[in-house]
Amino acid sequence: MNEQNYAIRPKAILLMGPTASGKTALAIELTKQLPVELISVDSALIYRGMDIGTAKPSAKELEQAPHHLIDIRCPSESYSAADFRCDALAAMADIVDNGCIPLLVGGTMLYFKVLIYGLTPLPSSIPEVRQQIKRMASEKGWCALYNQLCDIDPISASRIHPNDLQRLLRALEVFFISGKTLTELTKTSGDTLPYDIYQFAIVPESRELLQQRITLRFEQMLASGFETETRTLFERGDLHTDMPSIRCVGYRQMWAYLSGEIDYNEMVYQGICATRQLAKRQMTWLRSWENIHWLNSHSIEDARDKVLHVLSTKHHR
Template identity: 65%
Template sequence: MTSTQPLALFLMGPTASGKTDLAIRLRQHYPVEIISVDSALIYKGMDIGTAKPDAEEQALAPHRLIDILDPSESYSAADFRRDALQQMEEIVAAGKIPLLVGGTMLYYKALLEGLSPLPAADPEIRQKIEKEAQQKGWEVLHQELAGIDPVSAERIHPNDPQRLSRALEVFRISGKTLTELTEQKGEPLPYEVKQFAIMPKERSELHRRIELRFEKMIAAGFEQEVINLRNRGDLHLDLPSIRCVGYRQMWEYLDGNGTLEDAVFRGVCATRQLAKRQITWLRSWNDLTWLDSEDIDSAFTIVSCQIEAYCR
């Protein structure tokens, strides 16, 4: 082996870019174990709208860190880092290589760079912020954040109560802004990391794949899946799970906002916007090898060479 540190592979890329197909193929040829890096796949009962690996795909290549949480619960980058490190240790202890696959770039960043020293949540302060929001509206609280921490206010949308509340909570607890604290990094990842990003060369092909995936989701019963979630009675649009791309648009349609066709159109547009954000992250990423998802054989060979070089 050429490194004193164990190898970890990152397979990143925008939604619908072909990450899962390549990961499954690698799993069938090499001693790799897949860890999902996806903030939507963690939720139980959210299978169709997240394009979660089905039973057949799971049988071929089991994915860790999927179906670990109820949709009523929240999951942070800190939670992911803790869980992913534990899974990686288990995989390495078994003599295998962790293959982290997904498109939640914030999770990869937390894993690579460590976490900033943010204060733990304070239920009392959080409740006070919620009460203020009910009285004044989130727009007013967003203006307050802009006066305290303009960088975070620029990044956080006024209609994103979870992140807006957290930014205000951090300042009220610590007296320091989210921007100040996130500039301080934690422990780096103790692995030799090889990073890959896969996507089609043409953006139009990615858009075609996104539309096709949404059509398949509708045909597979996505509307009924969201109806089932609504029927629980304890879920709502402010939860991170229901804000997932596709679920929000379907939920709003079931609330009586527009037609199913409108919901599909908005869902496709939101998915394209998500893909654009993911690509923007990746364009600024360091030490990244790009793979063409329309030449899966070449992509497989490139990653294989890294695995084989490490295992010699």
């Protein structure tokens, strides 16, 4: 691509990071300095009525800095990475038409990947293969199948939680159908993003600090009425733990507590552990990410200044 064509691409800012790293605070700070509009890149924030457990920006924050793609689905509805790409591209085009820069902020790394590189041509699901995998699971246990995935495709396995049976099933299915791993196939992508993108990741100084933040935030969620919020969803009667909304970190553990499967203290412990595991998977994605500028969450002002400095230089795809 020649210099002239590159120069006319609109800018887009991508702000990533693990859960509880300060992404929202930095994004709001950037709205005070730049002509940006925010787009949420979060597979949990799309759901209405799931505010506390998803750490959704507060009403005050949303008034100060409105986000696209928040509260766009009922928890009973599905939403795919393909849906996100379509919605995000439409929102980005509208933002550019308004004379602003799209600022995409969130922690759902698969959404960022699909947005940048396009949709991967994966084989369609085959019911017979799925049933075969489920039979293997009933005989050997899902743990054995996860270990099998670790041998076949260690990169995908590092990004999939052993209890995320849907993604584990899909990764094995893709291999059994195509003979190629998910990692191999995702190197082939569709349409790339037609923007001059600037990518940033905000992270705490240490893993210990991130874990402290996660624990504190989970405790704050509980104090803010997380149990009541989930009970409202629980009592609707049309939601269950096979749905992506209820599999969200925190909600899955609270659901188990409300179902009488675990006690309150165990729910708190499992909720914090699951959130830490999510952050670990997000960091695994980020460490392998290309062309990223690292920001320290110790000072939001310093992180903001670094973003502004990078944006003031030329091309940083």
